[in-house]
Amino acid sequence: MGVSALIWLALDGLGHPLDAPQGSVWEQELPTLRPLIGAGLALDATLGVAGLPQSGTGQTCWLTGQDAVRVMGEHFGPHAGPTLQKLLNAEALPVRLQAAGARAALVNLYAPEYFAAASGRRNRMGCFPFAFRAAGLPLNPAGVPLLRASLGLHYQAPWEPFLTPDEVKACGAALAKTAADWDLLVADLWFSDVLGHLGRPDPDPAVVQAGRAYMRRLDALVLGLLDGGARVVVSSDHGNFENLQVKSHTLARVPFAGSGVALGQPTDVVQAARVLRGWFGL
Numbered sequence: 001m002g003v004s005a006l007i008w009l010a011l012d013g014l015g016h017p018l019d020a021p022q023g024s025v026w027e028q029e030l031p032t033l034r035p036l037i038g039a040g041l042a043l044d045a046t047l048g049v050a051g052l053p054q055s056g057t058g059q060t061c062w063l064t065g066q067d068a069v070r071v072m073g074e075h076f077g078p079h080a081g082p083t084l085q086k087l088l089n090a091e092a093l094p095v096r097l098q099a100a101g102a103r104a105a106l107v108n109l110y111a112p113e114y115f116a117a118a119s120g121r122r123n124r125m126g127c128f129p130f131a132f133r134a135a136g137l138p139l140n141p142a143g144v145p146l147l148r149a150s151l152g153l154h155y156q157a158p159w160e161p162f163l164t165p166d167e168v169k170a171c172g173a174a175l176a177k178t179a180a181d182w183d184l185l186v187a188d189l190w191f192s193d194v195l196g197h198l199g200r201p202d203p204d205p206a207v208v209q210a211g212r213a214y215m216r217r218l219d220a221l222v223l224g225l226l227d228g229g230a231r232v233v234v235s236s237d238h239g240n241f242e243n244l245q246v247k248s249h250t251l252a253r254v255p256f257a258g259s260g261v262a263l264g265q266p267t268d269v270v271q272a273a274r275v276l277r278g279w280f281g282l
């Protein structure tokens with residue numbers, strides 16, 4: 001491959017701060033994350049198709065560099081149905097990297113309950129774990145420090161933290177240290193979409209507090225990664241969490257930012273996904 005390891009933080013449902021309403025989770029001290037995002041791009045996630053962008057099509061765009069919304073004829077999700085599964089099986093970045101002899105891993109920590117819930121006949125797996133499985137790669141891989149998608153908040157209300165930002169920063173540093181052994185490490189950070197769906201016109205203070213705590217941990221994770229010398233890219237599939245005044249996804253543009261990578265000049269998520277693939281010679 002000729003490219004040193006890249007750590008991809010694939011955010012779910014986090015719109016760009018430029019398209020966030022006043023008082024959003026972006027509006028706080030995020031001394032590492034905010035400048036990184038500010039130096040990056042704000043991408044269109046609608047791809048010219050009416051309706052609200054969804055994770056099934058959005059993440060398939062990011063993983064394949066193909067316009068999955070056009071393939072489906074609509075925004076579709078949250079999971080990949082048969083059509084998107086076919087596209088992921090053929091074209092997903094982990095599949096292509098595996099075929100090229102490169103080393104890729106999904107660094108999410110999955111609890112045993114996840115495997116029970118995902119084992120039904122219908123696919124309930126998100127596009128990222130689906131794509132790694134499609135490549136023949138394991139979830140919870142050995143030899144990688146695994147990361148919880150909540151970044152150290154409990155998954156149930158009131159989402160109390162069990163890791164401090166400093167502890168999340170240490171997770172980032174540990175990942176950066178491991179990265180030398182890999183070509184690509186991906187974190188599927190879906191917790192922002194879960195909190196985003198709890199939005200309402202008069203936002204629940206507990207959701208806002210958890211949202212802000214999550215963003216501080218995301219900031220700390222990026223700090224740990226960058227301090228550890230990692231090359232990092234941050235993406236998102238669609239808006240949602242940047243606006244806690246609505247419970248649905250939004251039409252907000254999404255961030256595409258990084259450190260140690262050339263972002264180019266993409267204007268939408270498909271073009272950006274092609275830039276990302278290009279870093280691997282694909």
Ligand SMILES: [Zn+2]
Nearest residue numbers: 013078193240
């Ligand atoms: Zn969602």
